[in-house]
Amino acid sequence: MGIAELLRDVDGSGAFGVWLGRLDGVPVFEHLAERTHYSASTMKLPVAMAMMRKVEAGELSLDQPVTVHNDFASAAGGRFGVDPAEDEAPATWTKLGEQVPLGWLATEMITRSSNLATDLVLEQVGIDAAHAVLAEYGPGDSAIRRGIDDGPGVRAGISNLMSPAGLAGVLVAVGNQQGASGNYLRDLLAGNQWNGEIPALLPAGIRVEHKNGWDTRIRHDGGIVRPPDADPFVLVVCTTSDLADADAQKLIANIALEAWNHRRDLGGVR
Template identity: 30%
Template structure:
């Protein structure tokens, strides 16, 4: 007579052993990541989530960082939200300008093209560009000029409010770029690794505005021109929809990684107080590679 209770016990035992093995593998990954980042002077945060298995890894995920240009993803989200509400169309045209008001006292300030990663737009002041083109430049080439125009249109307060509605409770978007009076008073855009993970996960699942808007945002993020961290050490057939951010002694990368088999995961890597930014970027790229290997099974 078959001993079903004994077989069931053995199956359950094997399942528990496998589960423990997977947990140990994730713990090993965390140790590897910590070890890699410890090689570099500075402070780091990591947030990772496999959207297929739910596996996740968090290091300093609630620590505040200067958002730098990672705040441009929340700004893009607000654009698509307001466009869906009929406030404007992404096809609407706006005159390119280089004069903005400080959030401190409404005094005027201008951006310096030499300090911007995208300089072409400055050659077309007085001409018109569609809102879509401004958002595109804001993301793929991190244009500060386009960013300030877009933030002026959607209002930074609305961006932060939308982040709260999405469950990103600590991201704060106060202002555009190069508002020196605000900077001097400590009025800065801030973020955490966890909050960026929250919004990218929702985007990956089509839960921001609607699935069409999410795909449109992902399509822009996929054309990112700065690829020195998350995508740097990944195979060419792996696609990354992401946004970087950097200021002095700070470098970030954040986005969605799409594997050729259809699986995807979210990865956020933040850093500050860096002594050697190039070496830190290299280390973060190696962390991205470690996580890719974990997801694809190369580390199991």
């Protein structure tokens, strides 16, 4: 079953977008790839990229201590805190009031998708710097405008947006980045502990450098897949739908399997 057929099977259930291509950034299959969705945790990759830019510039250090707290400036004015019930990564919460290295927070942000760690890193990096990375590499209307769980921002209509093409753009940039920062970012993505989408149906042991995101009606994943017998490829699938969450995950996994089965002739994907 081709990707187009998989998408036809869910037609009418919501909005679905796909970007598939190699690390040269040229797509071989697109479906509504420029359409934005609420980004959920996919925005954490541009945050990490912006952090590493500041590390390279000497403005930040991965070893610098950051006090763990849960009180942040809202993009709409006022203050907000992360809802612990909505954060599926508990480790950062056990450090409240303590100092931890910035690099530790970045690892929790990407590998466990910690919302609290994300807002702590974003506070150090700055929303404008994170958005600038996404705007540089992600075409269209993808945007980072606020932190995770910024309730006043949500009520003011301030949202983080991501398109499949936008996430693909930052993944292509990471995949081609030379030096220690590129290695660091790729290793963070490869350490992702939430693997129910792109990696789920691929052979065991295949390196997948990916960042996913989920929320009510939202399930996304985007990553670089590195087959041992073919060139790496980039796949992003964004879904905003009425599908059961497990079915949205299964859809992404099946699209990834179809791409994998065509890895030696990616242009043959239909």
